[in-house]
Amino acid sequence: MCNVKEWSHVFKLDPNKSIEEDDLSVLCESGTDAIIIGGTDGVTFDNVFDLSERVQRYTVPCLLEVSTMEAIMPGFDGYLIPSVLNSKDKKFITGIQHEAIKEYQDWIPWNQMLVEGYCVLNEEAKVFKAAECELPSNEDVIAYAVMAEQMFHFPIFYLEYSGTFGNAELVKEVRKHLQQTTLFYGGGIESYEQAVTMKEHADVIVVGNVIYKDMQAALRTVKACRQ
Ligand SMILES: CC(C)=CCC/C(C)=C/CC/C(C)=C/CC/C(C)=C/CC/C(C)=C/CC/C(C)=C/CC/C(C)=C/COP(=O)(O)OP(=O)(O)O
Numbered sequence: 562m563c564n565v566k567e568w569s570h571v572f573k574l575d576p577n578k579s580i581e582e583d584d585l586s587v588l589c590e591s592g593t594d595a596i597i598i599g600g601t602d603g604v605t606f607d608n609v610f611d612l613s614e615r616v617q618r619y620t621v622p623c624l625l626e627v628s629t630m631e632a633i634m635p636g637f638d639g640y641l642i643p644s645v646l647n648s649k650d651k652k653f654i655t656g657i658q659h660e661a662i663k664e665y666q667d668w669i670p671w672n673q674m675l676v677e678g679y680c681v682l683n684e685e686a687k688v689f690k691a692a693e694c695e696l697p698s699n700e701d702v703i704a705y706a707v708m709a710e711q712m713f714h715f716p717i718f719y720l721e722y723s724g725t726f727g728n729a730e731l732v733k734e735v736r737k738h739l740q741q742t743t744l745f746y747g748g749g750i751e752s753y754e755q756a757v758t759m760k761e762h763a764d765v766i767v768v769g770n771v772i773y774k775d776m777q778a779a780l781r782t783v784k785a786c787r788q
């Protein structure tokens with residue numbers, strides 16, 4: 562099982578986007594701690610299967626971030642299960658997960674599952690709309706972080722700014738309230754400097770969209786975590 566406490570950098574690959582073999586190879590061998598396969602829309606059994614088969618040729622751990630039931634399959638090194646704490650609809654906090662457990666509980670490899678308490682902070686992100694989020698105040702965010710750790714004992718609290726660079730001061734403040742739970746930060750990291758800024762406060766930075774815009778810039782974010 563993957564130990565997220567030992568991570569500092571991960572790449573998130575979107576199964577709904579294409580990536581050349583050479584680029585995938587350098588990403589997997591970049592020194593990143595893991596590859597997460599996940600996305601908000603257009604995630605299907607076929608595109609997850611194809612991408613996972615390609616990533617699993619490399620030794621880097623490969624995890625599936627489950628966003629739809631149709632694309633769950635065996636073979637991953639771990640499974641990340643989101644619970645969107647600032648959703649207005651219980652469905653995205655415990656509802657879909659509850660339905661999945663009712664249906665599949667005998668098949669779920671619990672020792673490979675990690676729950677992520679998500680807090681989505683970019684109103685323009687697809688996931689903000691898809692999971693029917695409401696924008697929390699900074700005080701709300703801190704309370705969600707404390708809730709994730711102290712009430713639910715989630716292994717991961719995920720500050721998600723997908724598509725835009727977030728508020729480093731808030732990340733710093735949230736970090737002060739977590740002891741056991743690992744703080745993931747994701748959103749808008751496109752340069753070495755941005756990676757350094759967020760890595761200063763978050764335990765793990767997640768780098769996604771820049772992979773598809775500027776591969777060399779994406780690779781520099783790994784270096785930023787290896788200094
Ligand atoms: C071995 C084997 C076969 C095991 C099977 C185990 C099994 C059946 C497990 C099921 C366990 C379980 C509890 C499953 C729940 C599944 C589920 C569908 C949960 C719902 C999760 C949820 C609330 C999803 C909402 C969306 C979300 C939070 C997505 C996260 C990903 C994300 C933010 C990606 C970034 O998106 P992107 O597309 O890149 O967006 P941008 O445009 O902004 O870039």
Ligand SMILES: O=P(O)(O)OC[C@@H](O)CO
Pocket residue numbers: 573721722723724725746747748749750767768769770771
């Ligand atoms: O795609 P970006 O903006 O890098 O965000 C990474 C990740 O947090 C998305 O879920």
Ligand SMILES: [Mg+2]
Pocket residue numbers: 575723769770
């Ligand atoms: Mg994306």
